[in-house]
Amino acid sequence: MLTNASFTVLAGETVGIVGPNGSGKTTLLRTIAGLIRPVHGSVLVNGVGLHRISARQRARTIALVAQDEQPSADLLAGEVVALGRTPYLPPWGAGGVEEQDAVEAALRAVDLDGFAERPVHRLSGGERQRVLLARALVQDTPLLLMDEPTNHLDITHQLDLLALARELGRTVVLSLHDLALADRYCDRVLVLHRGRAHSLEPPAVALRAEVLDTVFGVHATRIPHPDTGIPHLLITARPQSSRA
Template structure:
């Protein structure tokens, strides 16, 4: 499979503070990549740089062989979609109207939404299991429903590369698993920032961010080895085989009462 997303010598800064340096990344077409790391390690910043919303302080991002930060916004939005973390949405917007924002790169800003667009919106909402909520104002949705509406907005943008920032936040356990299955079935290249190491373990490969650097992209078993988890997150983890599926899971040992946060 060919390389879809490539980053070389990437450095990202927030203000004057460089939070990631010398990052290297080769994501193959159709892969699902999980990005994990402790709070404040720069997961969101990295995703915004990979989505072309933020310029890197050094290095390049190539998507399908094209330098991402050289593209116009409309061209870029047809190659990469980013679903950022929870944002406050305009109170009177309907769920369907939020999803329709994902069609912006394909239509003129003065045009309304036609029947074909409406069908695309309905299909995207159905994919996230919210088919009958299209007419609901977003302010009346729960946190989990809102996350899924935003995910549908990313889906309807039908970009070959999809970046999701903490897409499982606010979702109950079943919807978390459903979301992971959904993104794996899209047939697109997907990069997700995740908190949950168990979910990250279901990705093809995992990128661990630690102290301003990224460990090499590796399959979950290797990337989330107990030694790595201990060094990066400061917790002890024991790999356990799931009695039914045979998959390897990480069992996290509780902290001692006296240990510092």
């Protein structure tokens, strides 16, 4: 159980949530998304209580790319993406040319140009993940949540996805297993450990060596990239003799 998680995300920030397996990353994201009601406290978006608004209003505020979500195999990729426009349609309404253009633009943004007519059952795991991201893009919400979005993606598309997240001009909160990616692409990082959340800090503070040693049991150091000089987080196993 995750307790005493209190933090404020600034508009336009990319915030990473990291922690060992079972630390509550998915639970926290689902709570922020309004799928789980907190036992104590509240979730506010622009000062509005998330659990006090309608499902349609919430869907216009927050888009969630869930971990290992499986869209219906009977749908086409474009149909899955178009579901992101549902909160903006009138009852029994259907999208027109504008929706089609938005779907195609979102698929291009995730490197799936021309995939609109591709059946979901013919997509790889990584392609399905990018289709779900495209659905979140056309939902056009100020807040985007992603739970382990780099799962199933090759390294090229991992880097492309995280770079895209930073370029959207939206507030993005995502959970990540890869600490080096969190360090490189996130403005601030929230570390979860043993049911509690550390303070939300810049990566150099949140992911400092002593924290990673305590929380993950690994040795970490920062070294400058040989070409750019930008510090990068280098993680290695802790020596066997120093493990508890």
